[in-house]
Amino acid sequence: MTRVGDRNGGLALGLLIVGAGMVLILDRAGALTLAWDLAGALVTLVAGVGLLTVAPASRAQYVGTLARITRDRGNLWALRAATVATAPLAGLGPAVYGLLTLRQALAPEPPAGDQPDGRRSAGTGLVGLSVVLAADAAGLTLGSDALLWGVLGGSAGLSLYWWGAKPMREGGRVAFLLLSGAVLLWLATVSIASSQGAGGTSVVVPAVAGAVLALLVLGPRWTRTQRELAAEREERARTMERSELAEKVHDSVLQTLALIQSRADDPAEVKALARSQERDLRERLFGERTEGPASVGTALRAVAAEVEDAYRVKVEVVIVGDAELDEPTAALVAAAREALANAAKHAGGAPVSLFAEINERQASAFVRDRGPGFDLEAVPADRRGVRDSIVARMVRHGGHAAVRTAPGGGCEVRLVQERRR
C-alpha cells in the first residue's frame, strides 16, 4: 500500500535526517557549534515532518471564513505559509487562525469530511513551532517572550478546541484532555516564568490572556449545550402535541364511533352523530371553530349538554363562580367532558352530576355518578380514557385529578387546576 504522500514525506524526512547528521558531524569536527536552541528547532522540525509522514492524508473540510479562503488549494497553502511565517511576530498568524477556527467550532453543523487526524495537526503545529524556535534563536521575534509564547499557547489551545469540539473516536477524548491540560500548564508556566523574569507588571498580560482564552474556549461549549437544550425542548413539545392530538381523536372520534356502533339500528341517529362529529373534527383539525365559549362556566355547561345529547343521560350541573377560559382551565373542561362521558357510558342510566367551583386561586370540578362503579386497577392498559384523557392531561397542564371508585360504590372524579395569578 504505497501512497504518494508517504513517499514524498518519507523522502523529505530522510533528507532532513541526513542533513541533521551532517550538522552533528560538523559540530563534533569543530567546524560549527550547534547551540541548544537551534538544535531544539531542528529536532522539532524533524519530529513534525515525521508526524506528517505517518499521519494519513485527511480532507478536513472547513466552514465559514476558512471554507471560503481554502476553496482554492493554492490559497490553502498560502494560508498555511502566512500562518507559519507570521508566527514569530508576537504569534500573529496562529492567533488569527485560532480565532478563525473558533468560528468553525461555533458552526451549527459540523463540517462534512473526515475528522482531521490528530497526528497531522500536531505535525503541522511542530513544523510551525520549529520556525518560531529558529526565529527566536536568531533574535527575529517580535514582542516579549511572555506575549509571544502566551499568544502561541492560546492559539494552539483554540485550534485544539476546534479539534475537540467535533465528534471524537473512542479514546480521543483522553488524548484531548491530556493535550488541553498540557497547553494550560504551559501557559501557567510561561506566566510564572515571565513574572519572575521581569517584575510584577508582566503578570497582568498572561493573566488577562488566560481569562480571555478561558472565555473563548468555554463560550462555544456553552452555546453548543444551549443549542442541544433547545433542540431537546422542541422535541418534547412535538411529542406533547402528538399526544394531545391522540387525546382529541379519542375524545371525539372514537367515542362517536362507539356510539354509532351501539345505535346502528337507528339510521337517522347515526347520520346525525356522523354529521356532528364531522363538524367537530373539522373544527379541531383545521381551526374552523367560529366561536368558542368565552368562560369556564359556559364551557362546562356546553360539554354537559353535549354529553346529555350524546348519551341520553341527565347531567345535573352546579357551577359556582366563573372565570375567563384559558389553556389550563380548557384542559380542565376537556377532562371534565371525558369524565362525564365515562360516567354516562358506565352509569347505566343513573344520574350524573357535575359540580364546579371556580375562584381566584383554583378551578375544581367534581363528576359523580351513582352507577355500579368499577375497579380502577382492573382497567386494561389499552383503555386510555381515564389515564390519558383525564389524569395525564390534568398533570400536563399543571393540575391534578383523583378518581375514587369501587365496584358497587359509584364513581367520583375530582379535577383541580391551580389558577395563575
Place this chain on the structure above:
Amino acid sequence: MAGVAGGIADWLNAPVGLVRVFLFFVGVVSVPVIAAYALAALLIPARGHDRPTWDNLIGVGRLAALVVISELLFPSAGIEPSAATDASPGLWIPVLGLPLLGTLLLFASDYARGRARTDAEARAVVLATAPLVAITLLLAAAVALAPGPRWDVYVGAAVVVIGLGVLLAARAGRVRPLVTPAVIALSMATWIVVAGVRLEGGVGDVQATKADLRSGALVVRRAYGDVTVDLRGLGSDRPASLVASVGMGEVRVAVPKGTRVRLDAHVGAGEIDARLAGRSYERVEGLDRSFTLGNGRAAPQVRLRLSVGVGEVHVGSGRDYLASAVER
C-alpha cells in the same frame, strides 16, 4: 506498556492503573524491577497465543526507549526542571517539553489504538527498529570495549546512515514503521552532541587519589560513569594538574585545604558546584554552563579542568564533596 501490568492486574483482580503506578514507582528506584519487567514482557505470551510473538519485542523496545529517554533527561545528576524554566521557553520547550510529550504519546498510543496489532504489523515494526537498535548497540559496545577513540564523533555519522535508510525505505514506499525510531534516534543523537558528551574512556566508575598522579598530572576520561578524585593530603609544594571528562555521570574532586586552586569547569546539561578555600564559591545549573574559579593571585598549585556532558561537577575541600559518589 508491554501488557505486563495488565496481566498482573488480571491475576490480582486489581485495576490496571493502580498496578502501573505501583510498578512505576518501584521501577524508578530499582533496576532489578525494570529488568524483571523486561524479561516478563519478552517471555510471557499474549492472551490467545501459546508462545511469545513479535509483539513482545515491541513491548521490550518501548520500555528500553522510555528508560533511555528518562536517563538522558533526568539522570540521577541531571538538570532540574526549575533550572531549565529559568531560561526562555524557546529553550525549554524543545529540551524538556517535546521529549515529555513524546513519552506521553508513547503511553497514550496504547489507549488510542483500540485493537491489537496483527502479527504482520508487529513484525514490520520490529524489523524497522532493528537497524537502529543494532547501530546503537554497536556504538555502545564500541564505547565500552575500546576506550581509546572518541566515539561521539561517529554519532553524527550514525544519524546520516539512519537518514539514508529512511530515504531508501521511502523510495520503496515502506517508510512508515521507520519514522518513529528515526526521530527518536535523531533526538538522542542531538542531545549527545549538543551537550558535548565525550564518548571516550569506556564505561564504569573510577576512583583515584593523589597516588595516581604521574609526574604531577592525571587524565581521567569516562563515557558513562562517575569519576571521583581525592587529592587531599597533597603537599603544597608540588604542583598538580587534573583533567577529567565524563560523558554522562558525575565528576567529584576533593582538593587539599589551603592550596591555591584554579578550576575550569563545563557542563552540557546539569550542575556545577564548587567551593574552594577563601570563600570562592559558585554554583550554576542548566544547559551549557561553565565557569572559571580560582583562589589566590599567585600561580595555582592545583589546576583542574573538568567537563561533563550530562551530569554534575562537584569540587571542594571537604569530605562531603566525595560523599555521594562514594556511597554508591
